[in-house]
Amino acid sequence: MEPRPPIRSICVFCGASSGHDPRYGAAAAAVGERLASRGIQLVYGGGHLGLMGILADAALAVGGRVVGVIPRGLVDRELAHPGVTELRIVDTLHERKAVMAELADGFIALPGGLGTLEELAEVLSWAQLDLHTKPIGLLDVAGYYARFEGFLDHAVDEGFVAERHRQLLLVDDDLDSLLERFGAWEPPAARFSSGREA
Numbered sequence: 001m002e003p004r005p006p007i008r009s010i011c012v013f014c015g016a017s018s019g020h021d022p023r024y025g026a027a028a029a030a031v032g033e034r035l036a037s038r039g040i041q042l043v044y045g046g047g048h049l050g051l052m053g054i055l056a057d058a059a060l061a062v063g064g065r066v067v068g069v070i071p072r073g074l075v076d077r078e079l080a081h082p083g084v085t086e087l088r089i090v091d092t093l094h095e096r097k098a099v100m101a102e103l104a105d106g107f108i109a110l111p112g113g114l115g116t117l118e119e120l121a122e123v124l125s126w127a128q129l130d131l132h133t134k135p136i137g138l139l140d141v142a143g144y145y146a147r148f149e150g151f152l153d154h155a156v157d158e159g160f161v162a163e164r165h166r167q168l169l170l171v172d173d174d175l176d177s178l179l180e181r182f183g184a185w186e187p188p189a190a191r192f193s194s195g196r197e198a
Helices: 022-037 050-061 072-076 093-103 114-128 146-157 175-183
Strands: 009-013 041-044 066-071 086-090 106-109 136-139 169-172
Touching: 009 022, 009 093, 009 114, 022 041, 022 050, 022 175, 041 050, 041 093, 050 066, 066 072, 066 093, 072 086, 086 093, 093 114, 106 114, 106 175, 114 136, 136 175, 169 175
Parallel strands: 009 041, 009 106, 041 066, 066 086, 106 136, 136 169
Antiparallel strands: none
16 A cells, blocks of 8 residues: 655634633644644634634744635635635635645644534545545544544444444544544545445
8 A cells, every 4th residue: 555645734623713711722722833833734714713813823923834715705704814824715615615625635623613513524424435535633622522522432333323434533632643643544444345334
């Protein structure tokens, strides 16, 4: 098997709010700074508010390359980050997700709300359908995603998610460890083998 190319660009999904726990903002800042210091391009939703803004500002502060992808309607509401390296303006949320996925070699979810959950679920479902083989990580800050992980385990137990598809989501509370796992990532084999599929 050919070795996986190095990770050069990561798409980060996170909230446009900061949340109540200061550890969420600290984690977003650390992720932005760490990706930039490793020379990894940050791709994100293009906003300047909440964790999104903290993430982008931290990467920019140490000279990182930051690409924001944002629908025109949010630009018109003055929600776009004015200082990113490149701002790609698209027409719809669907196009935003497609462009972010195209630009990224992997995906990381930080704490967020419904939009973050929807983005994470979509790239997971795309991986389940063999539409991409990029690593997908959950940076579980302060146990924020513990209930989501419990839901996935319950879905496996109840026969709605195959165990091999559950393995598509790498979970860690340490960014460097997660990035090491990205570098060694190999998709689960025989994801569409014969037999009943969840």
